[in-house]
Amino acid sequence: MIAESRRLTKAYMGKKAVKEVSIKICGGSIYGLLGPNGSGKTTWMKMMTGFVKPTQGEVIFDGAPWNYRAKNQVAYMSTEPFYYDFMNIGMVGKYYSDFFEGFDEKKFQELVRKVGLSEEMKIRELSTGMMAKLKVIATLSRKALLYMLDEPLNGIDLKARDEIVDVILTTTSEKNTVIISTHLIEEIESIIDHAIYMKDGSVIYECDVEEERMRSGRSAADLYREFM
Numbered sequence: 001m002i003a004e005s006r007r008l009t010k011a012y013m014g015k016k017a018v019k020e021v022s023i024k025i026c027g028g029s030i031y032g033l034l035g036p037n038g039s040g041k042t043t044w045m046k047m048m049t050g051f052v053k054p055t056q057g058e059v060i061f062d063g064a065p066w067n068y069r070a071k072n073q074v075a076y077m078s079t080e081p082f083y084y085d086f087m088n089i090g091m092v093g094k095y096y097s098d099f100f101e102g103f104d105e106k107k108f109q110e111l112v113r114k115v116g117l118s119e120e121m122k123i124r125e126l127s128t129g130m131m132a133k134l135k136v137i138a139t140l141s142r143k144a145l146l147y148m149l150d151e152p153l154n155g156i157d158l159k160a161r162d163e164i165v166d167v168i169l170t171t172t173s174e175k176n177t178v179i180i181s182t183h184l185i186e187e188i189e190s191i192i193d194h195a196i197y198m199k200d201g202s203v204i205y206e207c208d209v210e211e212e213r214m215r216s217g218r219s220a221a222d223l224y225r226e227f228m
């Protein structure tokens with residue numbers, strides 16, 4: 001087990017965004033964190049990465065309570081854009097190298113080409129799909145045990161979604177663990193091992209996708225339609 005969320009709770013002004021969420025994250029798997037807008041996915045991820053302080057509960061990472069060391073082992077991609085307009089893609093690589101210990105600039109440069117971008121492209125001129133690809137490959141070029149991608153497929157066309165799904169699958173190995181939050185289940189269904197369903201701040205169901213299919217004949221998308 002690489003990480004654990006123990007009864008994690010976050011309240012904003014008395015209203016609970018995440019309610020006693022307990023999840024065990026096993027190493028070497030791809031997880032889908034599935035739920036509609038406002039179900040608490042982002043808040044939960046931010047608590048797991050140390051960006052948001054839990055109101056209650058605990059995060060265990062690599063066998064110990066979350067601490068500063070975990071910061072370099074968890075690569076989180078937020079939904080907010082975080083590059084400066086004046087940069088080009090090559091500068092994003094340099095910026096990440098300065099900022100993140102273990103950022104693999106060579107891998108980043110390879111991935112830039114693989115997804116059809118180039119280092120000369122200016123941030124302010126990127127389409128939404130190009131920006132989405134850049135955010136994902138920059139995050140995956142960090143050396144980490146756990147990658148958390150918050151809504152990597154939102155607001156982009158099918159081709160860009162396929163490219164992102166492909167790059168997630170081909171750049172991570174069985175040593176890495178990936179958690180992808182989304183409500184676009186069909187797009188990620190083929191690559192996820194586990195599905196975690198969140199609604200109104202709580203985990204309402206969790207399963208191994210293949211086992212569930214064998215046992216009940218239901219796909220991750222069937223379950224989503226049933227629950228949400």
Ligand SMILES: Nc1ncnc2c1ncn2[C@@H]1O[C@H](COP(=O)(O)OP(=O)(O)OP(=O)(O)O)[C@@H](O)[C@H]1O
Nearest residue numbers: 012016017035036037038039040041042043044151
């Ligand atoms: N900083 C904040 N202050 C107050 N309320 C917040 C804050 N962040 C999140 N919330 C509330 O917590 C709830 C869960 O939000 P969260 O963003 O975690 O859900 P989500 O599943 O990631 O949804 P989305 O896909 O829309 O981002 C929402 O009702 C939201 O309004």
